[in-house]
Amino acid sequence: MATVEALPLEIVDRIGGAVDQVGAEERAASLSRRSIKKDSKLWALDLAIRCCDLTTLEGSDSPGKVRQLASKAIRPAPGDPSIPHVAALCVYPNLVPTAAEALRGSGVKVASVATGFPSGQMPLELRLEEIERASDAGADEIDIVISRGLFLAGDERSVFDEVASSKKAAGEAHVKAILETGELGSYDRIRRAALVAMAAGADTIKTSTGKVSPASTLPAALVMTEAIRDFEEYGGRAVGLKVAGGIRTAKDAIRYLVIVHETLGDDWLTPDRFRIGASSLLNDLLMQIDFQRNGFYSDPDRYTLD
């Protein structure tokens, strides 16, 4: 991963821009009515698997659970070699060594949440140390949370500095900055937070932790794709998007793909630039692929739980 330099915070003001709530929601709703059929659907389902960050972020997670999920991440459908592996397995920092060992050589990345996930309410030094430890333990990707409290209090400078420090602490690891859109209160602020995180050097911006309701929504993702597009125009760097939280069905996943496709274009339809964080989506994707191929639904028990 190439080193990313932070751009000055001033670029956020230069790009600027407002979001009209009614218009953004209308556009997202209209894109969600695209009818994706046949070959184009199979293509999308395959892509959704390749872009999937298979996730487990529970207090009850154990090394055994992570090893099982790692095997699912590598071979989502054990009997079917045409099914690709997912993009990454996303776990808490404690479980990074287990995940790294289980995934070695598979092509599936190890992603770790860090920075006092999900609230981020921890001293900065501890958050940065958590990033370093996760990275040292073998995480290829770090999902950090921005300080929503600072942001809502108007302290964009501190948010910017924190994300920049996190990026530095992550070293070679890919940094995904979680905006937690459900806590930001308006699309204007989602756009603004997205721009601040990108300016500070985030490789990917991510909608939600999945621990706050509402989690990812189509209009929030739309507003973030528009910010990514504008940032590329001004800053010359392509930033990825990750949507996470509440995405359980193939239909939901395809709706996000349509938004990315029609706002950012084909260049973003790759795991390098688009991710879906989900714990239970994968089996529905597999089931829909079988349905497209065979014309009927198979018994849910034909798909392994983890």
Add this chain to the structure above:
Amino acid sequence: MAGRWSYSPAPESTEIASVRDTYGLFIGGEFVEPLSGDYLKTINPATEEVLSAIPIAGDQDIDRAVAAARKAFAKWSRLDPSQRAKYLFRIARVIQERSRELAVLESMNGGKPIKESRDVDVPLVAAHFFYHAGWADKLEYAFPGHEAKPLGVAGQVIPWNFPLLMLAWKIAPALATGNTVVLKPAETTPLTALTFAEICLQADLPPGVVNIVTGAGPTGAALVRHPDVDKVAFTGSTEVGKEIQKAIAGTSKKLTLELGGKAANVIFDDAPLDQAVEGIVNGIFFNQGHVCCAGSRLLVQESIATRLIDKLKRRLSTLRLGDPLDKNTDIGAINSRDQLEKIRRLVGIGVEEGAELYQAECDIPERGFWFPPTVFTGVSQSHRIAQEEIFGPVLSVMTFRTPEEAVEKANNTPYGLSAGVWTEKGSRILWMADRLRAGVVWANTFNRFDPGSPFGGYKESGFGREGGRHGLESYVSLEPSR
């Protein structure tokens, strides 16, 4: 590496819509052969396939239809208003039940994308009947202190851009207020009106309350001139509107005209740009720009002009032109060969006048009538493409520097049907709305319709209002209550 994602065809099935080989005129509650003996062929503009043969009503047919409406008026106008409401509610419900069929027919016969006929046209049609059904027995509250009496027989002539919606705008208020109607749909798009006639039968509407006569210009002219027509309502071109006004001058006929437009869509530098781009697209490319209130003149503040045009061009590249029945189609077919030629001619004039042409790259189907989304930049007020209604997917872009200049330019047109204002500043929206001479001013949106909101024009865009309480007024004579 990223791949290319192209959506597979997703056509709406046409099985639900049964089109007969030939239709009759709907007069006195039944389909009858035309006394004229003449028929015209109606086609699918996306394929040029002939769909059906439609009668051309001659003078004698118009006589018959007006007589049937006159006969029905005696009873219908005296019917208990709550009974009139009952019929209108019934019609509204049948429209909802048959909504898919109506949407498919509308797209087959008119060329508009199924997503528009399905999500916009037909739901608004049902809403219009529901809304007016509600007024039927409450007219005393619409006009306090007055008694609202029906006018008699209404002769109504509608255009081809929103065939069923314009029918609803005409028929629903007329019936709610106790009038009977003879309606002529446009020459190129008669099928949904004829299906509406079937719906009237299904709803048990008394014979003669609604009569549908098909044909071309001469049929419409005969209808509006007919001596026993009390009220004329026309939606269409300013040219024909003027002819109608001349033809009925000196008679006691009441008249409302909803005519052309050249709406300004004004974008200020603080506007939410991505949503403004959607508003511009919806303003001029909705229904291939066959919209009288289309935002065909884009007035953009100079400081953001380059950025906005770049965004607009990028957005244009994602518009999907093609089969109107495909659920993913954004831009359908041009309604007729004549209209396509008119658009081509005016676009040619725009190029000659020196405006800069930009057209989205898209594959144009071999058969049918198509025109790609088109944007002219560097347009001057004096260019014909800034003055004349093109009625196609063609946008003329001009810039302004101050709000005063925006108002001056927006109002500098013979028309005055609609306008749009895009800004985050609420006070500026109100300031603009006070000064724009247009019947409808949209703020941070465009081409939004609601049966409760009156619609109509200033200047050469016509007079009278449709929709809302104001729309009812066009179909009644008011006398002080006793």
